[in-house]
Amino acid sequence: MQAEEGIRQRTRRMRRISLVSILLALVAWYMVTTEWGLVSSLKLPGPGRVLDTLIEVRGTIVQQALVTLYRVSLSFLAGSALGVLVGLVMSRFRLVFAHLEPAIEALRPVPPIALIPFFILWFGIGMFGQVLLAGLGCFMVMVVSTIEAVRNVPRIYVQAARSLGAEQDHIYRTVILPAIVPELIAGWRVALALAFGLMIAAELMGAQEGIGFMIMVARRSLNTHTILLGNIIIGNEAALADRLLHIFTRRLTRWTERDAERQ
């Protein structure tokens, strides 16, 4: 009990420290840009200017932010679900692995961003191509994470399941899948951040809405305060999404040591 109380206290202290450092960064930003005027407002707009912009465009910006968030969620959910599924099927069937592995290994080192011109050519500047691109990134991350995670499942669990009368497919559902979840969390977090990055890149290069689109339009008129605002919104969205992912995955890993400690 006392240890738990200690952990809770420590968590609270950590939160306070994080909050203080955020405040300090904000103050520094204000001092450098506005109070001391060390950088021109064009190169780095101050907080006041950004806040004014936010109030100015508040109607559309919420809309743009939601569009981007929606596309990222769609890419992440579809891409990583398919990635885990394909990773599992590849681990389960050697033949599938032999077929798919060379293609995936050949495609994997190619940064999806380099494919954007093709995607625009093929799918236009609508949402479909952008979701496909970010989804592809998530897919690649999760296929590889899943295959590696399956390799790391202790053999003893599979052996135990087999001696308990389980068939191979049943073992994949009831042993392999739950056993890899803790290892997949790292992959999911990487994939989620990647999805934000790819989505913004895709929106920058050709889109009709979204935060990336907004940044691109602002760039044309050197409207740096809107660009900075767009960056701040993306950062907050990504942090929020990571938080949600954390809350969701914690439910899946109640049985592990990492969560037993924190409760």
Place this chain on the structure above:
Amino acid sequence: MLRLRRACATIARGTKFVSAGTLAIQDSSSPKIELLGVSKTFATSQGSVKALDKTNLKVATNEIVCLVGPSGCGKSTLLNLVAGFLSPSEGSVLVDATPVPGPGAERAVVFQQDSVFPWLTVAQNLAYGPKARGLHAGEVSSIVERLLSLVGLAEYRDFYPLQLSGGMKKRVDLARAYANKPAIMLMDEPFGALDVLTKEKMQIELLRLWQEEALTILFVTHDIEEALFIGDRVVVMTPRPARVAADVTVHLERELDPRRKTSADFQALRQQLMDTLSQNEAESAA
């Protein structure tokens, strides 16, 4: 054969010993488990390792046979062969006179390491085998209830293994293996990591289980007292590659009282087995 006889000759009075080749079988039916000239060689990056060398062993139906031997001699390998996780390089491993095709629910395994599924609760772990075999939900839950009370873990049914002590986890492991009503239990130093008291309790729990139901047990241990306490027979193995060095039938009173471990007969027998083991090791070192 000669060396084998000599090893057997050191075994005390009050025990009947049989050489591996001419084992007397209790009943006329074929043995439950039989190893015929089984060798197992592992290919490793440092060359091949021979873990078993033309080993012969018979285990009769409802018999408890304990395997003892120096660590690394090939006991786990032997057990894994019977479990069907490994296949022999040479010879045959028979269960009910049929070659072992692979792992199966009729041969339950309790592993040396912790193998309780950490992502399932106690009750879910116990239900795993019956569910995997496709029993109805009603049957599964009645099996789980019975096992929970058998191993005294009813209060912990919704706990995750992480929240249990080592001894409790081993009880879950044992109960889970037993949930399928296997004909054979293969146990690899199952109580090796437990403290003395818990170990004794587990030994008695196992013997109770064995007395109630038809069960053939092959039990690996490095603890000679444990082997003598629970075994009908104690098979001593040579250092790697393992062969059967001595095969001792235990003719002691089969009481479920751990105090009998301190009796003179028991201790004399223990000393004899110790001597066989060390003599063995000396011979192989020579």
